[in-house]
Amino acid sequence: MSLPEKAFPVSWDQFHRDARALAWRLAGINVEWKAIVCITRGGLVPAAVISRELGVRLIETVCIASYHDYTEQGELKVLKEITPSLLENEGAGVLIVDDLTDTGKTAAIVRAMMPKAHFAAIYAKPKGRPMIDTFVTEVSQDTWIYFPWDMGFTYQKPISEDHRG
Template structure:
C-alpha cells in the first residue's frame, strides 16, 4: 500500500458488503437487465450478489489487468465484450481514479454502470453508486483479508 496516497482506512466486512449490495439492489429492482457484466476481479463478488438479488442468470466479464495497482499504472484488456452494453448492468466494487471505469465505459457506453463504493475522482464516470469515500481512503475488502487471532489486552500489557 502506497503510504503517500492513502491517509484513511475503511474496512468492509462480508456482512457490510452484503448489506451494501442489497441496498444498491433496492435502487435497481425496477429495472430489467439482459444480464450483468462484472469487471474483474473486484466486480466478481458484488456481481454474484447482485445477480442473486435481482434474479439475473446471464453473467459475463470484462477482464482488465492494471499494472502497479497502487499507483494506477497502465491497463491491459485481457477479455472484452462484443456489444455496446445496451440493456446490461456493468458492475465493479469501486471506482477510484476512474481510469479503469473510463476504459470500460468507452467499450460499453450503453451499459448501466454501478459500483458499491465511489471516490470523488471516479464517481462522475458511473451511473449509480451506494457509498462515497474520500479519495485518500484505502478500502480493505473482505476478500483481501483473513481472520487472525488477537491476544487479549491483558496479555499484551504484560509484555
C-alpha cells in the same frame, strides 16, 4: 505514491449488505437487465449478489488489470473482452458492476466499450463518480478500502493514534 492515510476496512457482512443495497437501488430503476458484466476481479462478488437479487442469469466478465501493487494504479490492460453480442446497441440493457470506482480510469475503458450500459459500483471516490450511474457509499479520494477478500484478522490501531503529532 504512498498509501492513503484513511483506512476503510469492509467485513464480509458489510460488503454483502452494501451489495444488497446496490441491488435495491438498481431494482428501483425498473429495467429488465439482459446481462450483468462484472469488472474482474472486484466486480465478481457484488455481481453474484446482484444477479441473485435481480434474477439476472447471464453474467459476463471484462478483465482489466489495473492495480499492479497495492500502492499505485499502473497501466491498464484489457485481458479479456466482452462477448460481442452484449456490445450490440452499445450495451443498452446491460448492467456493469464493480466493487469500487477510484480514479475512474477502469470505468472509462468499459464505458467506452458500452456507452449505453448502466454502470454500478458499491463504493465510489470523487474522481471516479462521474463515470458511474449508481453507487451506495462515497469515500474520500485519500481513503483506501480494504475489501474482505484482501484481509486477515489483525489488530487495528485506534484512529486517534494516527493523528498524533
